[in-house]
Amino acid sequence: MNERLIRRYRNWYAKPLRLYSKPYYERFGEGMKQAFTDLLRERAEEGRGLFGYALWLFIETSAGIIRENITSIVRQNKNIIYLALGTAFILLMPLIAMLFTNQVVWDLTDFIVAGTLIFGTGLAYELVARKGGTMAYRVAVGIALAAAFLLVWMNLAVGIIGSEDNPINLMYFGVVTIGILGATIARLRPRGMARTLFATALAQALVPAIALMIKKPQVTSVEASMGVLGVLGLNAFFVMMFIGSALLFRRSRIRL
Structure with missing residues (x-):
């Protein structure tokens, strides 16, 4: 009777064990089931009740499962x-x-x-740069993302051409979109990423040229005295960042 009850409890105990991470379960699962069985048999030989003891082991193991999964998530992420x-x-x-x-x-x-x-x-850097097999690839990703981040941040905060309310600044979001679409099409491969960043740099350079053709831009809100030269200089800074990233991508090699 006790042996049949022990087998039933063992089957119940085995089910939550699969909530452990796969590597942990493959390494310790069978040993834990055997230890559970041995403990219940010792308990039965002493003539003591099994249900309360088995329930306590269930609760203790459930707490261990939660702790291990939290540790695994923290370790992996x-x-x-x-x-x-x-x-x-x-x-x-x-x-x-x-x-x-x-x-x-x-x-x-x-x-x-x-x-x-x-x-x-x-x-984005964490997910993309981890694919890089070289320092050049990771640095290229970092420069490209930093340029895109600053471009979007400045546009939202103060605007590059005039104020943040100037609709001409919307073209800069098109520059970032070109980079995202190009990276998707290139599947993050170095040569494709290099071409994408060169295209992004070209788009960045065209924005102030188009703005000048449409309407003489107001002074940049970064500093009122900078005027058109300030806008051109700031755009040149972003262009150089995108070109620098593209050149680094050309020198990198990764395995995807």
């Missing part, structure tokens, strides 16, 4: 967790400044947009 904490820390700075100055600098939308940009850029 350590960089992503650090990225989330870093993003939260950066967002704390304007929040603290608002509390001490009693001035509303950012609203809820600003915090959401800023958090999405910071975390999204970091996550």
Whole structure:
């Protein structure tokens, strides 16, 4: 009777064990089932009840499953967790400044947009750069993402041509879109990425030229005295970043 009950409890005990990660289960699963069986047999030989003891082992093992899965998630996604904490820390700075100055600098939308940009850029680097087999590839990814991040951030914050309300600045989002579409088509391969970044640099250079043809742009909001030369210089900075990234992609090799 006890042996039949022990086998039944063992079958029940074996089911939650599969909630462990596959490597952990393959390594320890059978041993845990055998240990569970041996403990119940010792209990039965002592003439003591099995149900309460088996229930306690179930609860203890369930807690172990939760702990192991949390540890596994943290271990596998350590960089992503650090990225989330870093993003939260950066967002704390304007929040603290608002509390001490009693001035509303950012609203809820600003915090959401800023958090999405910071975390999204970091996550994109983590997912893309890990494919890189060379330092050149990882640096190229970092430069391209940094340029895109700054371009979007400046446009949303103050605008590059005139103010952030100037519709001409929408063309810069087209520059970023070219980069995203090109990277998707290239499947992140170095040669395709190099061509994509050269095309992105060209699109970046065309924006102020098109703006001049459409309408003489107002002075940049980065600094009023910079005027047209400031806009051209700022665009040249982004163009050089995209070209630098493209040149690094040409020198890199990865296995995808």
